[in-house]
Amino acid sequence: xxxxxxxxxxxxxxxxxxxxxxxxxxxxxxxxxxxxxxxxxxxxxxxxxxxxxxxxxxxxxxxxxxxxxxxxxxxxxxxxxxxxxxxxxxxxxxxxxxxxxxxxxxxxxxxxxxxxxxxxxxxxxxxxxxxxxxxxxxxxxxxxxxxxxxxxxxxxxxxxxxxxxxxxxxxxxxxxxxxxxxxxxxxxxxxxxxxxxxxxxxxxxxxxxxxxxxxxxxxxxxxxxxxxxxxx
Numbered sequence: 001x002x003x004x005x006x007x008x009x010x011x012x013x014x015x016x017x018x019x020x021x022x023x024x025x026x027x028x029x030x031x032x033x034x035x036x037x038x039x040x041x042x043x044x045x046x047x048x049x050x051x052x053x054x055x056x057x058x059x060x061x062x063x064x065x066x067x068x069x070x071x072x073x074x075x076x077x078x079x080x081x082x083x084x085x086x087x088x089x090x091x092x093x094x095x096x097x098x099x100x101x102x103x104x105x106x107x108x109x110x111x112x113x114x115x116x117x118x119x120x121x122x123x124x125x126x127x128x129x130x131x132x133x134x135x136x137x138x139x140x141x142x143x144x145x146x147x148x149x150x151x152x153x154x155x156x157x158x159x160x161x162x163x164x165x166x167x168x169x170x171x172x173x174x175x176x177x178x179x180x181x182x183x184x185x186x187x188x189x190x191x192x193x194x195x196x197x198x199x200x201x202x203x204x205x206x207x208x209x210x211x212x213x214x215x216x217x218x219x220x221x222x223x224x225x226x227x228x229x230x231x232x
Contacts (some may be wrong), residue, residue, distance in 0.1 A: 046219075063100075076161055094153040105142050106143075
């Protein structure tokens with residue numbers, strides 16, 4: 001159809017089809033942009049977990065010497081005619097168990113990190129991150145809390161490697177160290193429980209943030225942003 005001036009005009013149906021085509025192109029463009037943005041944020045979440053990954057590798061290297069010290073102690077005890085004092089044996093067992101637990105929990109945390117597939121739906125990723133967080137918190141408790149008194153059996157093992165029964169030489173130091181350790185452990189547990197009081201929400205958040213780890217919090221924040229973006 002043409003106007004009296006010779007300028008082509010569109011029929012209403014043609015105009016409607018043109019608008020629909022333009023709308024579809026805009027929707028495809030918006031969908032592509034949204035997909036790119038989501039993938040970028042997922043990649044940032046993956047990058048955020050790298051410090052946690054390397055931290056667990058370091059924890060593995062830290063735990064291995066405890067196992068080695070215990071093994072050397074058993075070798076020395078087997079070579080000694082009198083064997084090892086029972087107190088040194090107990091200390092060696094504690095040190096070895098701590099080393100095994102530290103390495104095992106680091107390995108479990110690394111496994112949880114590798115389980116996260118950022119190609120999965122956001123809900124599945126959030127569940128994986130929640131599982132990783134629980135594993136990391138348990139890891140922190142098993143690796144960190146025992147240090148209130150772990151230094152005592154560690155000293156006993158090192159003394160035992162030198163042929164000295166530290167408990168026989170300085171029993172007061174051993175019992176004092178254990179007492180201080182137990183008091184520190186109980187104080188830490190009390191502080192954690194006290195901070196969970198609903199009347200202190202800021203302190204509770206601070207405590208949660210301090211034990212969760214910066215890299216894990218960043219990854220969770222990135223994925224939560226993606227989830228909110230998808231909802232919107």
